Each structure stands twice: as structure tokens, then as C-alpha cells.
Amino acid sequence: MLELLPGALDAQLRRDSDVTEFEYYVLAMLSEAPGRTLRMTELARQTNATLPRLSHVGSRLEARALVERFPCPEDRRATNARLTATGWAKVEQAAPGHVATVRHHVIDALSDEQIDQLAAIGDAPLARLDPTGSMAATYTRYDAAPGSPTREQPADG
Numbered sequence: 001m002l003e004l005l006p007g008a009l010d011a012q013l014r015r016d017s018d019v020t021e022f023e024y025y026v027l028a029m030l031s032e033a034p035g036r037t038l039r040m041t042e043l044a045r046q047t048n049a050t051l052p053r054l055s056h057v058g059s060r061l062e063a064r065a066l067v068e069r070f071p072c073p074e075d076r077r078a079t080n081a082r083l084t085a086t087g088w089a090k091v092e093q094a095a096p097g098h099v100a101t102v103r104h105h106v107i108d109a110l111s112d113e114q115i116d117q118l119a120a121i122g123d124a125p126l127a128r129l130d131p132t133g134s135m136a137a138t139y140t141r142y143d144a145a146p147g148s149p150t151r152e153q154p155a156d157g
Helices: 004-017 021-031 040-047 051-063 085-105 112-129
Strands: 037-039 067-071 079-083
Touching: 004 021, 004 085, 021 037, 021 040, 021 051, 021 067, 021 079, 021 085, 037 040, 040 051, 040 079, 051 067, 079 085
Parallel strands: none
Antiparallel strands: 037 079, 067 079
């Protein structure tokens, strides 16, 4: 699954929306940020990317008018990335097909009980891979019941 699912997601996004899975991920993280803007360092942290990789992808997205980069007003040494109106339209266009692909390959293949089991199984290595919960915003369960882990409260505390 770790080898095949990313390829299936990437193929669908490239075919239907002309973005890679990682480009979509960058656009999605910006779409959820206040003002659809993040410092590049924070965007790199949220996407678990190196700054050089993110800078390269940012250049590609900027060339397509999906993202704009500009000096951070609070710290001129830092650079911000902001989702443009064209970028927002791309997210809106790409999201339904991406969600349908995830549902088809993962959610619809499992029973409700298996989804709960998969979440519990995934939480075990996640607690070791991200013991501080610093990446919690990127693995929020949107179907979580009230009181279950959220962005502010990672699964391990």
C-alpha cells in the first residue's frame, strides 16, 4: 500500500488536474492557512519537505500563477507563499476527484470496523515517527467523532 497508493493518487491528479500529488498537497496546505498564506519554512514543515524541494515546487507553482511568493512583512529575511485566486480554483477543481480516488482505493474498500482498526494501527507507528505531534495538522481525521484527536490534540496527547 505504501508503494502503490501514492502512485495512484499522483496519476489521478496529473491526469485530471495537471498537478502532482505533492503540488496538490502544497496547494491544500495553503488553502487551509489563515489568509491562504504561510511562511515557506512553515509550509516546508507542514509538508515534511526540505526547503530546497519546496522552493523548486514553489517556482513551478508560481510560474503557473497558482502561488505567489513575497517577503514576509514581519521578517524581511523570510519568504511567504500565498495561494492565488487561480490556485484556489485549482484546489476546488482538483479536490473532488482526489477525494473520490482516496475513497475508491481506501475508504470504500474497508468496512467501518476496518477503518477504525486501520486508524488504530496507523496511530501506533505514528506515535514513534512523530512523538511530539509536530506533524499533527497533516494527519487530522476529518471523520473523527467529537472528543477524538484533532489538530490541536494529536492522538498521543
